[in-house]
Amino acid sequence: MPPHYMGKSMQIDELIRTEIANKQNDLITLRRRLHAMPELAFQETKTAALIAQRLRAAGLKVEEGVGRTGVVAVLEGAAPHPGRAWTRNKQAQGGHAPDDSPNGPTLLVRADIDGLPIHELTGLPFASSLGTMHACGHDGHITMALGAAETLAKLKSHIKGRIVFAFQPAEEVVQGALAMFDDGLLKKHQPDRVIGLHLWNQMPAGKVFVNRGTVFASADAFRLTITGKGGHGALPHLSVDPVVASAHVMSAVQTVISREVPPNEMGVVTFGQVHGGSAPNVIADNVTLEGTIRAYKPEIRQRIFEAVPRIAQGIASGLRCEAKFDHLYGSPPVINNPEVAMWVAQHAAAVVGEENVGEHEPVSVGDDMAEFLNRVPGCYFLLGAGKPNAAPHHNARFDFEESCLPTGTEIFVRAALDYLQ
Template identity: 40%
Template sequence: MPVLNRIAAFAEEMKGWRRHLHANPELEFDCHNTAAFIVARLREMGVDEIHEGIAKTGVVAIINGQGPGPTIGLRADMDALAIHEMTGVDYASTVPGKMHACGHDGHVTMALGAAKYLAETRNFAGRVAILFQPAEEEGGGGGVMVEEGVMDRFDIARIFGIHNAPNIPLGHFQTTPGPLMASVDTAWVTVTGKGGHGATPHDCIDPVVAVVAMVQAVQTIIPRNVYALDEAVISVTQIHAGTASNIIPEVATFCATIRSFKPEVRDLLKRRVLEIVAGHAAAFNVSAEVEYDWGYPATVNTPEEADFAAAVAAEISGEAAVNARAPREMGSEDFSYMLEARPGAYLFMGIGPGAGLHHAAYDFNDEAAPVGASFFARLVERAQPLG
């Protein structure tokens, strides 16, 4: 695959960056050391502007081209996960209970590699803004950066991002016009009855049977309320109740993750969850409270930018290595907020065989970083050519 020669020349340096980041993971918005490392590298590269403290620890680097033109945005998330690493590599996490299990260390490295190349060559018009974003895993840092005005402040015209994909061949790309990843909402339901002895249920109001009925009814929403071709998922992931075998508890709870692509389907799912919980609460003579967390919206690529990004990916990896009409996925991503604010596209890039994302044995493939950096660099040059 034609990794840009200049990027190939500093691939070992990129590996060092990535492994340093891997050994020093930070969570959510508390990416202070990660941001400091990024800023130090950007200063060495001689980028034109470095803006810190966006969404607490986010960084934006500005690189000017050789003529007037718009500003194109590139985004890399930089936070880790609360997982204890089990890779056994010599650069494994030095922080117990935290690791880069989703490859954001690789995402930062790809963006830094592109920044180094672009700052040296400047073979483009306008400007490039490289956004290093905290809190993708928890906290919606992408949304916070948008709320703090990053798109308007830096006059970003369109925005692009990559996520690594284990078990897709190294350097292969996948994307699609329109929805690529789902919205994600969470329902936390607390049901309160009247506790007592398991031998005298007639003196109690049992929240357990109410929760069981609610969970069963919630599972009918998709097949009986959602049009069959409108993909959606409701998964009940937690049920908690009771402390002993002979006690009917006072309280029982359950949690569900709720995912879809269309805003109207998203609204329908919330309405039906609330109606089912309220109806069953009345039927079982319990009280019920629903905390409905309206999470990340669907990640929706604009068609023109998705097709353009796929064409650039084909230039890097070859047409046979690019699926420009890949199936959408039910996972979620807070890059969605940036795509709500500006035209753009998100892509998956294969890193070869290995443990899956969010697994304690996951590790980013360092051979993938020059490919991603080359894609970002060529994207800028093709989007905003000189002359």
């Protein structure tokens, strides 16, 4: 089925094309400005101020400080919908979701805004000199969502319903989405659908990947504290050595993947940090191990979560130590709703051509877009942004092809206009 607006109005189609074409330079300028000013998770105050200022200038209703440093903006369609209040009341009484209401639903567009603690080495004229870096492409995400907001604001006489733009902080520590929910984002705006994108420079620019299922893995950080009894390195029998116990724990925990996760499922347990001890001849009191857990399926994630503390505690206690497991933070796997994905794929095809839209293998990185998708039917798509010999995401030499900026912006605009017709 073609997008709704297409048969109805070639004029809107033309309008979108013109608006996006006129916006290309502005998108690149904005991206470069953002690229030079990356801010870490929950510290994105200047970024948020810039976003808020642009959104206000475009006539949107803006709320700052949502989820500490997030920004929310609402674009009301110009066509009034008396049915909307009715639908909300119905829903409050446990009625049907408003998606099928004639009054126009609410679409949420989510973009993450934080940078990383990386010293940039790209040598780009607009490189960050702050010791922080947009090495994941979130400068591009902000640019495309802002570009879409500004474009849609100009086209609001064609919009029936509302679009909520959520500029989410702290994605890199997968805590920003929940922080925004704690501040009432979903309760207040009750979105019916959510969409977002991640640009991906390991895939060619001009391609769009829309998965009907899993996109990214779950991503959880944990800490194991192995406690023994410190003492003299020459008198181990008078101590309980947590360093030796930690070595056995780390080794044994690897069997979670090789012996407990089914061979055809994906799971990762990585210990990224080991801290313990103070001198070669001193037995430490305790050792802390920190690591990450990844899985594509909630049930596999659950299984690993159950197994890691069990094995750690069993091994530690056999060696007279204690092991304490703490879940530091995390987010579930990013899984798209198949219907929303098919709908987004249609609009991607309208922008880059059907032959350039496909699915991709799930990637074992995480993203707290998962928290949105767990609560609202939605789709997170990957936008090809590859440059020749590009360094990967989170690398100090990371960069992406800026021609993806109008592409992503246009997909947001088309999807929103279609959904809110």
